[in-house]
Amino acid sequence: MSDLTTTATTTSAPPAPPVATRGSRGLRLSGMTWLIWRQHRAAYWTILAATVLSAAWIVYQRAGMMDYLTAHGWPDAESDKWLRNMGPYTSWLQRVAFGLGFVPVLLGVFLGAPLLAGDLESGTAKLATSQSASPARWLAAKLGVTVLVVVAATVTLSVVFEWWWRPVGKENTVLDWTSGAAFDTTGAVPVALTLFTVLGGVAIGMLLRRTLLAMVVTFVFAVSVQVAWAYFRLDLGNVVRITTDTGVDVPSPSIPAGSFQIDQWFVTGSGDTLGWSTCVHEASEKARDACVQKADIVGWAVDYLPISQMNGMQWFGSSILFVLTAAIAGFVFLWGRKRVV
Structure with missing residues (x-):
């Protein structure tokens, strides 16, 4: 009798619900x-x-x-x-x-x-x-x-x-x-x-x-x-300047590849800078040379930003x-x- 009761009770019991695991739900917003x-x-x-x-x-x-x-x-x-x-x-x-x-x-x-x-x-x-x-x-x-x-x-x-x-x-x-x-x-x-x-x-x-x-x-x-x-x-950025002291008859100094040139100047013997158009409008080459000597221009200066x-x-x-x-x-x-x- 007890065996029959136990069997009936076991049979009538509802199945246990499945256990939900954290990984089975996936990524969901809530x-x-x-x-x-x-x-x-x-x-x-x-x-x-x-x-x-x-x-x-x-x-x-x-x-x-x-x-x-x-x-x-x-x-x-x-x-x-x-x-x-x-x-x-x-x-x-x-x-x-x-x-x-x-x-x-x-x-x-x-x-x-x-x-x-x-x-x-x-x-x-x-x-x-x-x-x-x-x-x-x-x-x-x-x-x-x-x-x-x-x-x-x-x-x-x-x-x-x-x-x-x-x-x-x-x-x-x-x-x-x-x-x-x-x-x-x-x-x-x-x-x-x-x-x-x-x-x-x-x-x-x-x-x-x-x-x-x-x-x-x-x-x-x-x-x-x-x-x-x-x-x-x-x-x-920090502007970098490169200068020369080889006179104005040589090209201005080259800058590293990829650099952005901001401006270029003439450099005087005292280290001051003058606009690149200084002495450009002189009527003759002799007058231009005299202007360069008077302004004490000794070379070029180039301001640039390196790509680095x-x-x-x-x-x-x-x-x-x-x-x-x-x-x-x-x-x-x-x-x-x-x-x-």
Whole structure:
């Protein structure tokens, strides 16, 4: 009897539920992070998809350029031999660099500005923060997910574009490294510029609370940042000067390959510098020689920035932008905790 009872009890007992292991679930978003991704998934997926397609296309273009360079003796041959017919590759480099220069502006206007302004304008922010989530947590999720997407996209584009450009980086006729086309699209600069513009757009949207108005103001802000950055870009480096004392009848001194020449001068016996046009307008060669002697001109001076400073200049400028971006993020949190709704 006891055996029958035991058997019946054992048979009627429900099977134990399967034990869920941590590894069986995979990587999933949850809570506020899932909500933010769900809300802005169209923008996030568009950015990531465009990044993958752009990176793949750049890899393809680099392969073609390297095939051409190798066939023409690069890197051992003189640059004249492989620069002669490199027009199509140079053109694509310049076009892509020009397009990448718009990334901070586009993301600032279409991602940063509406990020908070849209929720504040529609009332979604009040609904989200009236639940269990605090305004600080909501803001942290909004900014955190957005920053991760922006960093992933800009780092990827920066790495693949620099990989494409570096083999011909010392040839300023292909892409001048001091221009925005190269300087602002490689290294840490595109990441810093884009984050600063996007966070600036977020702050503008939070203050204005109107999506369209925030996008317009952010566009003006982003363009102003680009203009100011271009104006002060060369000030990030240390100018190097090379001089000669062999007179004015010999060519000015040559500078290292890939260097950017800023200016050239005449040098006097006392070490002062005069503009290169000094004595140029004299009527005769005798008068010119007399002018040179009177001014005590003994040689040339050339000011330039070596390409070896590029990486340091980029990180110095990016550090400034990162600090400013952190300040904007802090302002958004301090202001938004009490006034975002």
